[in-house]
Amino acid sequence: xxxxxxxxxxxxxxxxxxxxxxxxxxxxxxxxxxxxxxxxxxxxxxxxxxxxxxxxxxxxxxxxxxxxxxxxxxxxxxxxxxxxxxxxxxxxxxxxxxxxxxxxxxxxxxxxxxxxxxxxxxxxxxxxxxxxxxxxxxxxxxxxxxxxxxxxxxxxxxxxxxxxxxxxxxxxxxxxxxxxxxxxxxxxxxxxxxxxxxxxxxxxxxxxxxxxxxxxxxxxxxxxxxxxxxxxxxxxxxxxxxxxxxxxxxxxxxxxxxxxxxxxxxxxxxxxxxxxxxxxxxxxxxxxxxxxxxxxxxxxxxxxxxxxxxxxxxxxxxxxxxxxxxxxxxxxxxxxxxxxxxxxxxxxxxxxxxxxxxxxxxxxxxxxxxxxxxxxxxxxxxxxxxx
Amino acid sequence: xxxxxxxxxxxxxxxxxxxxxxxxxxxxxxxxxxxxxxxxxxxxxxxxxxxxxxxxxxxxxxxxxxxxxxxxxxxxxxxxxxxxxxxxxxxxxxxxxxxxxxxxxxxxxxxxxxxxxxxxxxxxxxxxxxxxxxxxxxxxxxxxxxxxxxxxxxxxxxxxxxxxxx
Numbered sequence: 001x002x003x004x005x006x007x008x009x010x011x012x013x014x015x016x017x018x019x020x021x022x023x024x025x026x027x028x029x030x031x032x033x034x035x036x037x038x039x040x041x042x043x044x045x046x047x048x049x050x051x052x053x054x055x056x057x058x059x060x061x062x063x064x065x066x067x068x069x070x071x072x073x074x075x076x077x078x079x080x081x082x083x084x085x086x087x088x089x090x091x092x093x094x095x096x097x098x099x100x101x102x103x104x105x106x107x108x109x110x111x112x113x114x115x116x117x118x119x120x121x122x123x124x125x126x127x128x129x130x131x132x133x134x135x136x137x138x139x140x141x142x143x144x145x146x147x148x149x150x151x152x153x154x155x156x157x158x159x160x161x162x163x164x165x166x167x168x169x170x171x172x173x174x175x176x177x178x179x180x181x182x183x184x185x186x187x188x189x190x191x192x193x194x195x196x197x198x199x200x201x202x203x204x205x206x207x208x209x210x211x212x213x214x215x216x217x218x219x220x221x222x223x224x225x226x227x228x229x230x231x232x233x234x235x236x237x238x239x240x241x242x243x244x245x246x247x248x249x250x251x252x253x254x255x256x257x258x259x260x261x262x263x264x265x266x267x268x269x270x271x272x273x274x275x276x277x278x279x280x281x282x283x284x285x286x287x288x289x290x291x292x293x294x295x296x297x298x299x300x301x302x303x304x305x306x307x308x309x310x311x312x313x314x315x316x317x318x319x320x321x322x323x324x325x326x327x328x329x330x331x332x333x334x335x336x337x338x339x340x341x342x343x344x345x346x347x348x349x350x351x352x353x354x355x356x357x358x359x360x361x362x363x364x365x366x367x368x369x370x371x372x373x374x375x376x377x378x379x380x381x382x383x384x385x386x387x
Numbered sequence: 388x389x390x391x392x393x394x395x396x397x398x399x400x401x402x403x404x405x406x407x408x409x410x411x412x413x414x415x416x417x418x419x420x421x422x423x424x425x426x427x428x429x430x431x432x433x434x435x436x437x438x439x440x441x442x443x444x445x446x447x448x449x450x451x452x453x454x455x456x457x458x459x460x461x462x463x464x465x466x467x468x469x470x471x472x473x474x475x476x477x478x479x480x481x482x483x484x485x486x487x488x489x490x491x492x493x494x495x496x497x498x499x500x501x502x503x504x505x506x507x508x509x510x511x512x513x514x515x516x517x518x519x520x521x522x523x524x525x526x527x528x529x530x531x532x533x534x535x536x537x538x539x540x541x542x543x544x545x546x547x548x549x550x551x552x553x
Contacts, residue, residue, distance in 0.1 A: 002531075019550070027540055051549075054549075
């Protein structure tokens with residue numbers, strides 16, 4: 001241990017994370033103290049590490065003192081429960097102090113008055129930015145470029161559609177974008193969000209208060225939409241999408257492009273499906289491995305979902321999950337032809353009501369292919385679709 | 388003691404020349420070790436088995452001073468590693484480096500740091516650190532001498548009183 005270089009000790013202690021443990025480690029011996037001082041890469045402040053009765057001001061002091069006992073910090077994480085609201089001065093001090101070296105910032109505390117984190121934090125090296133309970137205004141792409149940012153996560157953030165668009169454009173290497181409960185500040189009654197990123201691989205959008213989203217992303221692989229109420233969602237891309245997940249979304253016009261050849265997973269829940277339109281959207285996904293329709297409603301009373309069509313369009317399908325309101329003939333079984341859906345090894349069926357259609361539905365599906373060798377999951381789903 | 392198979396009870400089956408593997412530290416110093424000694428690292432063993440070890444294995448996360456210590460340990464224990472030995476060791480992880488604290492059975496604590504991410508391979512098992520212990524416990528576990536003056540320790544404890552409560 002005495003021969004271990006101080007940088008290695010710093011590297012190892014960087015895995016402690018919790019600030020309390022780091023401070024304790026710094027009292028072990030001079031070398032460890034030096035390691036914490038000059039070679040600590042990661043520091044994390046979490047509500048759980050502090051006594052419940054610690055006041056906000058005390059927290060600010062502790063965080064300030066601890067951060068200022070380090071040099072060259074690369075990852076800073078501050079997660080304090082909702083009851084606290086930090087004042088701007090210490091937060092600005094923490095961001096300015098770590099500006100030159102910070103690669104990852106995760107901060108979830110309300111600040112009063114609001115601090116423009118994008119302006120204050122280091123931009124050249126930042127790779128991960130995770131903000132919660134913050135207001136973002138006045139994005140200036142001309143001098144605010146996040147040249148290394150790969151992952152951006154905004155939760156409970158208030159921002160205008162234009163600023164968000166400018167922000168994404170200022171991140172030339174962005175790969176992951178998560179928008180979670182965004183309050184879109186807009187002067188325009190018909191608010192549209194237009195985002196362009198040719199490096200983006202994954203988008204998660206939940207509870208974003210806009211009417212239209214237009215996403216220009218040539219390399220998008222994962223799209224996850226949740227709790228949205230839209231007139232339009234349009235994805236302009238080059239058919240690279242692999243995962244499509246839609247949950248509790250209401251959208252009048254959904255367009256994910258024509259070339260969906262690379263789709264491997266389609267997971268739709270709590271959604272109204274217009275089958276002919278939806279099917280034409282995914283019909284070319286010959287690589288589809290998983291198809292899930294859960295708690296969906298089929299729009300047209302006369303629609304028939306043909307299992308033969310599913311089997312032919314998705315020959316590599318391994319996982320099929322179905323749970324929807326049963327109607328006579330809704331899922332039409334064609335028992336002719338050789339063993340359709342022969343690769344399906346997981347079949348999940350869910351229902352909320354056992355009606356007269358139930359028996360034929362379940363057994364019809366079970367008869368589509370012999371399942372003796374595989375497990376079939378049948379379970380009763382009580383959850384009703386949220387209004 | 389047989390220098391070839393590194394055991395005291397050589398049965399002569401290692402009459403073949405022991406294969407030597409070259410490990411290259413971050414400051415470009417080459418260390419020649421027997422394949423058996425180097426194979427104590429699962430990562431390096433994988434590389435040898437996959438035939439990636441020709442021309443030397445680069446260890447960009449390890450300086451020559453650390454590597455020299457590591458190899459001293461490995462050469463000592465190449466033929467004596469048993470499953471029991473592993474259970475008395477504490478494993479510390481860091482990004483790309485795996486430091487193993489040997490037990491005190493051979494005298495002073497010896498540290499072994501072997502990169503886990505050579506050639507993109509992941510560490511076979513998780514790395515964990517003894518958390519939640521106080522400074523005294525750390526000193527006892529790792530047999531570290533507390534070289535602080537009493538007033539220095541007092542200063543640290545006072546400045547960061549919140550961390551030393553309970």
